[in-house]
Amino acid sequence: MIELYLAEDQSMLNSALTQLLELEDDLHVVGSAGDGQTAWTEIQQLQPQVAILDIEMPGLSGLDVADQIQAAKLPTKVIILTTFAQKAYFERAVAAQVAGYLLKDSPSDDLIAAIRQVMAGATIYAPELVVNMLSADKNPLTERELAVLKAAAQGLPTKVIAAQLYLSAGTVRNYLSAIFSKLGVHNRLEAVQVAQRNKWLAS
Amino acid sequence: MIELYLAEDQSMLNSALTQLLELEDDLHVVGSAGDGQTAWTEIQQLQPQVAILDIEMPGLSGLDVADQIQAAKLPTKVIILTTFAQKAYFERAVAAQVAGYLLKDSPSDDLIAAIRQVMAGATIYAPELVVNMLSADKNPLTERELAVLKAAAQGLPTKVIAAQLYLSAGTVRNYLSAIFSKLGVHNRLEAVQVAQRNKWLAS
DNA sequence: AGTTGTTAGTGACAAATGTCATATTTTAAT
DNA sequence: ATTAAAATATGACATTTGTCACTAACAACT
Numbered sequence: 274m275i276e277l278y279l280a281e282d283q284s285m286l287n288s289a290l291t292q293l294l295e296l297e298d299d300l301h302v303v304g305s306a307g308d309g310q311t312a313w314t315e316i317q318q319l320q321p322q323v324a325i326l327d328i329e330m331p332g333l334s335g336l337d338v339a340d341q342i343q344a345a346k347l348p349t350k351v352i353i354l355t356t357f358a359q360k361a362y363f364e365r366a367v368a369a370q371v372a373g374y375l376l377k378d379s380p381s382d383d384l385i386a387a388i389r390q391v392m393a394g395a396t397i398y399a400p401e402l403v404v405n406m407l408s409a410d411k412n413p414l415t416e417r418e419l420a421v422l423k424a425a426a427q428g429l430p431t432k433v434i435a436a437q438l439y440l441s442a443g444t445v446r447n448y449l450s451a452i453f454s455k456l457g458v459h460n461r462l463e464a465v466q467v468a469q470r471n472k473w474l475a476s
Numbered sequence: 477m478i479e480l481y482l483a484e485d486q487s488m489l490n491s492a493l494t495q496l497l498e499l500e501d502d503l504h505v506v507g508s509a510g511d512g513q514t515a516w517t518e519i520q521q522l523q524p525q526v527a528i529l530d531i532e533m534p535g536l537s538g539l540d541v542a543d544q545i546q547a548a549k550l551p552t553k554v555i556i557l558t559t560f561a562q563k564a565y566f567e568r569a570v571a572a573q574v575a576g577y578l579l580k581d582s583p584s585d586d587l588i589a590a591i592r593q594v595m596a597g598a599t600i601y602a603p604e605l606v607v608n609m610l611s612a613d614k615n616p617l618t619e620r621e622l623a624v625l626k627a628a629a630q631g632l633p634t635k636v637i638a639a640q641l642y643l644s645a646g647t648v649r650n651y652l653s654a655i656f657s658k659l660g661v662h663n664r665l666e667a668v669q670v671a672q673r674n675k676w677l678a679s
Numbered sequence: 680a681g682t683t684g685t686t687a688g689t690g691a692c693a694a695a696t697g698t699c700a701t702a703t704t705t706t707a708a709t
Numbered sequence: 710a711t712t713a714a715a716a717t718a719t720g721a722c723a724t725t726t727g728t729c730a731c732t733a734a735c736a737a738c739t
Contacts, residue, residue, distance in 0.1 A: 331729085415685060428666030431725070445689055450727060454709090458728075462665055463631030534699090618715060634695070645695095647717055653697060662697075663725090 275392055281307035281354070282339065283316045283328040283398050285378070290325075291379055292471040295407035300388065309333025321349055323388055328355040328362055328457070336362065336457055337418075338367040348389050354384065359413060361467060363398075373397045413455045419473065421448040424473055426465045478595055482508035483515035483541065485533040489580070489621045493528075496584055499639040503591065512536025516544050524552055526575075526591055531558040531565055531660070539565065539660050542572040550565070551593050557587065564616070564659045564670060566601075616658045619674065626652040626677055629668045 277294060279302055281287040286406075287305055287440040294300045303319050306312040311372050316324055326335030333341075337429065339351045352373035353366050366374050372391040375384055376399045385396050397465055414422065419440075424434040435442045457465045480497060482505055484490040488506055491577055497503045501661045506522050513535040521528055527545065529538030542554045555571050555576035565600040569577050575594040578587055588598050605657075617625065618643075629636040634652075638645045659670045671677050 292714085363682095383532065416687065425665070428661065428663055429668055441688060443689060446725095446727065447688080447729095453727075458631065458635070460631055461627070461726085462668065465665065466631055468704090597735060620716060643716090644718060648694095649697065650699095650718080651716090654701085656697075664696085 275300050275323060275388060276303045276319070276321040277301065277388065278312070278319060278349070280309065280317050280324065280330065280333060280335060281305070281327040282307045282309075283327070290381065290384070294385065294388075297385060297469045307331075307336065315350060316342065316343070316347070320347060323350045323391060325352045325354050325384070325388075328353060329454075334457070336365045337425050337459075339371050343369050343449060352384075352387060352391060359455070359457070363412070365457050375399050382424065394447070394466060413421040414452060414468075414473065417447050418452050418455075421445055422464060422468055423450055423474055425449060425461045426468070478503050478526060478591060479506045479522070479524040480504065480591065481506060481519050481522060481527045481552070483510075483512065483527065483533065483538060485510045486530070493584070493587070497588065497591075500588060501552060503588070510648070510651060512535075512541050516541045519545065519550070520548070523550060526553045526555060526594060528557050528591075529588070530554045532657075537660065539568045539572060540662075541565065542574050544547050544573050545579070549625040555587075555590060555594060564674075568660050598667065617655060617671075621651050621655050621658075622676065624648055625655055625667060625671055628652060628664045628672070629677055 274349060279287060279291060279294075281290065287307065291302045291305055292300050303321050304315050306315060308331045312324070312326065312330075313333055316338070324338070324470065328335040328340055333352055335355070342349055342351055351369070351373040352375060353362075353371050354375050354377060355362065356377045363374060369440075373387050373396065375397075376389055379399060383399075390397055420438060421434060423442075425436055429437070431442050431445050434440075435445045438445070440448075449461065449464070450463055456464050458464050458467060465474075478505060480500040482490060482494060482497075484493065490510065492506055493503045497505050506524050509517050509518060511534045512529075515527075515529065515533075516536055519541070527541070529541055538556055538558070542556065544642065545552055545554055552576040554572070555578060556565075556574050557578050557580060558565065559580045566577060576590050576599065578590055578600075582602060586602075593600055623641060624637060624643075627640055632640070634645050634648050637643075638648045641648070643651075653666070656665050661667050661668050661670060669679075
């Protein structure tokens, strides 16, 4: 019997998946959550064998939870389940040594198969991602976002950035927030690192 | 008559210098302050021909004020007057296009001479600094500070850095604050930039 | 005509960050 | 032996950041 934990904030999908997984004789969902914080707390307590994590969740993202699991050296294997084939996400997932990375638009049977394979020690990535990896890692930021990030990369505080681009401070923070979310990070420094590594800040 | 503004938080030196400068027939101190914020406000109002700025001051540092003056395109020329021959300071001063950079341990006549030369369009740097420039730019950080900065450079939040180095979060913030002050900056991103430019983060 | 994406903004809130003062202990230098 | 740095810590404080929800204008595309 494989013990599963499910973290997914889209409750429709959450409940549907739970039921579906329970139909399998060898799978059992021991818990589920709609946000990263609860997920992380419960995973520590329940120590499931596999945790299926969405990335986009309120509070801690699935990637954050994966980081935690790795840092705490829990035996729990992680399968990331997300809508987006963003390279930045995938990179972070690989860095967190997740056991699997699936897209929500693959059939649910794939997930079930993946769970069993992961338990058998395999590491599985959705084929779409591999394609995405090979293709140039196009920068997902809009022009304005890039401008903001460039300014932030100088170490300028929000107010100054806003003045420089003739925006309100709030807007700048919104842009930064959007950038972080696109790059799967949580602060300016990390965002700048990612952008620099991908040479998006040239000029 | 040359109009001067003096920003220096060591009030002993502040008053002494004011009197000394007033003794010169062609010099007049139109105002002085013990902190950067007041200095900047008053300089905008008074528009002195030359501003003599200490670096270490509460609130805005002299370098910050110099930045402001440059950004606002004021006609005021800036002479930085400081105790420390730190390269990082000097770099920032040059970037802010200051007209002069003197050390507090040079004779006060040097300052007076400098003021006149600066008004004549010259740019003057204390000779000690030039020496300091040529010698390797030794990093002013202690081992521990460097460790903290390296961690911060990864984009890690305070808590994580603290855990990683077995320190309290408060200590980490203190170290960072000390680092900022040594490098003449105000946030992690800037500090990382400076450190990276000087290759202090190798390994 | 309706959907989608980008740009821009506000407001509220929690969390993180930066600053300052201050204290103790250990280590290194005079 | 005394002094001076360095390492570590706490507490208080203001400011900055980051998140989230929600709105609205405008352009491009279907």
